[in-house]
Amino acid sequence: MFLSIRSRTLWLLLVISTLWLTSCEDNPVEPVLFGKVTGTVRDARNNQPLANASITSTPATSSIVTDAQGNFELTGVPTGRLTIVATKVDYRSVTVAVTVENEAAVAVAIVLEKNLSTTPPSPPVRPAPADQATVPGPDVKLEWHPAAGVSRGDSLRYDVVLYQGTSGAARNLLTNSPDTTVVAKQLNYNTTYFWQVTVRNAGGSSARSALWSFRTGAQPDNRYLFARTENGNTDIYSSNETGTTLTRLTASPFVEANPRLSPNRDRIAYTSNATGQFQLYTMNRDGSDVRQVTLQPVDGYFNQGIGYCWSPDGGQLVYSSFNKLYRINRDGTGLVLLATAPAERHFREVDWTGQGNRVVVQTVGVSIYDSEFYLLNADGSNFTQLIGNVPGRLDSPSFSVEGQRIIYTRDVDAFNDGAGRQLNAHIFTQNLDGSGLIDVSAGSGGTANSTKPAGFNDIFPRYSPDGARIIFVQVNNVTQSVPDIFTVDLNGRNRVKLFDNATMPDWK
Template sequence: MTTTNHTGLKTFAIFLISFLFYSCTEDTIDPVYLGSIHGVVLSKSSLEPIEEVEITTVPVTSVVFTDNKGTFVINEIPEGEYSVVTKADGYSRESVKVKVIRNTSTELGVKLSSSTLLAPAPFTPVPENGATNTPLTTVLKWAVDNNSDDELSYTVRLFESNNINPLIESVQLPDTTLTVENLKHGTTYYWYVDVVSSTGYITSGPTWRFQTIPFPENRIVFTSSKSDNYEIYSSSPGATSLVQLTSSDHYELRPLLSSKRDLIAFSSNKNVDYHIYTMNYNGSEVRQVTTLPIAGFHNQGIGFSWSPDNGQFIYSHYDKLYRIDRTGVDLVKIATAPKNRNFRSCDWTSVGNKIVVETIGSTIYDSEIYLMNANGTDTVKLVDNLSGIIQSPSFSIDGKQIMYTRDVSGYESSTGRQLDARIFIKDIESLDVIEVSGGKPNGTNDLQPRFSPDGAKIIFVNASNDGSGKKSIWIMNKDGSDRQLLIEDAEMPHWQ
């Protein structure tokens, strides 16, 4: 006794749906060469012709039916490989592969088994066919009418849209459920169930589809090493929709969400040196921007910033500060650092079209902060080289203040350790400075601060000063009150 394998039919059915979707976007028209298929459909047991059998092809060409002699013809079919699919009441559904050759008639014979020998067909899928907003972890369910009390098993194949290879293929399942995990946001999936009888006969169910929940509108991006490497994630302000965006064998650092929230810039050392990359907000379409790397004293991929209109970047390369179009063209030098110093982290505001940038010497404790025009002119020192590490300058929303951190302990060692780093806000016009880390626990550092999009809050990192603990992202009011833990094991936050 033999079994009927419908894997090829289903695989090509999924491919057909994807093919129809993408064919709408094709602009090039290639020559089409035609052939034909002549076939006959017979009963497997009696070899009698079967009338009124529906004949279709995958990819789709046309639908025809057999005549009273069981024969059919499909004329003017483009050359290529097809699956010829039969459908008839009381008979098994078959799929036969054929190759159509130009100006040639391809002969085909198909034998159908009586459906009374087959296992029952599955029905009532969960999620229901065409369902939307399906969770990324979901339970696939189906039902069968097993009137003969046969011991049935099931094979489930799940396909991601536009992919003919099964994402999941689970065989010999004893139950009518299967849990699937780690599905993608906003993605259409197709699936079907083969019901297998104890004697080995197979009935292939219809193809069902569902769509997962859309990608969340996360406004916070950050870096985390929770996956044994530094990867980029996004989250909502309430940390309710955490999504991992990158997965690589390299470090992906300092994500910056564009003001339109459609692109994320980040740095990566996938090519040894750190370069600027961009990707869509959902992690797709990663593109390298720079060919001259981010580099300099103590600059592990942190020295870059979006332009206010998101059309360009500024970034540091040793003692030079460059501007480059986000497409990777038009590299322009806009400033040179003071002698024996390198540029490091920076920010760019539309208010007055100003840039704030940190310069640093050969030791990490030798740092200053400067203000300049976007073209590199009128450079003014805002923060002197005080004892302890000074770093992470950024603008307030209105461009009237800068925020940065400083280790007020003044401690300096060859390891770059900080004992009491705090967040400061400095008024650019009055030069008044206020500290907003009054609620910081002893023995910790506040680091990497950025203003929230409305300017009312500060997002920042807090970590133990011994270097052994995990860094965590916190938020607080602009005056330093109401400190709240947001995300554990995370750093380099950006809220847009």
């Protein structure tokens, strides 16, 4: 029995020793290996890269978004099987599986398809201007908002239609655009407009807003008219002195220029080459109700639509057509021949004063430098030369308010070339008998704004309505330079710019 107990004790000691020895043996650890995944996310419809797509993975690495080129990169990815999920708003999520190998880069291309929802979007709300508001014209900014709970980042597209009053005339302002604003341009004054927005989601479902309305305010009393060329197209504008009520009155692919407001301030005359030759037209002060007045063109030597004027009472117009000077009623009736130009000469610029009921008109020969001014009665009689051919180009005669003086321009450098260029055109005023000559452009007083800058021409001068100032165009003497409109005192002082990129001014 004693031996048995001893044997068991030895056996237990042997087992314990074996276990202890076993526990002290080395247990090797497998190393963790890493690789990299690069990829691109694109739109299934057009293969364009998708920015800001969310990229997640299992096993988890990091959550990132694609860059502007639709690219992403996962670094430090454990080797083995990896599941990548790409998601983006309005797109179906896509899951792809890749195998990552040690120190290797795996490239993956993911294509997302639009999630084509069949649920119609909620109609747009909160219009601006507010429904039934009165707003200034002629350009009105329209704005709307997605319904509550809809993000501006959602893939919504908008159509906007504008209706004028009760006429039913529709204008498409916006089509399939993500914008939530649009500007309705060149609207009529004192007119009610209706507008409606259609919203469309990525699935093609749509909804319409309520039919909103606004009314444009009264037409401003713009006292200035001029022509402006933009993008190769010349149109007529009106404005106040500060430019805050600038209104574009014409918008055709033709040249519309040389505007003149009638003495009774109800119609604007202008010329247009819409028929192929410059004809005389009139329109309301807001640009509506355009009517052609002449059938014989306002044309001739160097007379591309600039040779005409209103009668003092606004009932008639006088215009130059080659070697003929005509008078015509404002409605196009009653054409009367007033005068025929001297041999080999054409009529050009003209003005008519009610003080003495006289007309001053320019005639030119085949050279623009061959220019003369004539006086005649409004019935065409007493055709008398006022200023003969002088050195330098001579242009733009018109009367002072009291009809006793004329204003005109002359290039004092007497430059002469085949293109009719002027180097130093000055504004002059003088009495009808030739006395009292004043060089306005030379100025007086020696101040910085009392003389014409060197290298510029002063052209198209006219007296202000009160006769105290002159409105004119200042332009660099380099051909095709951009003109600007200025005003100046009668003595040449206080030269002030009114409008950039503007010519042929009228001030009533």
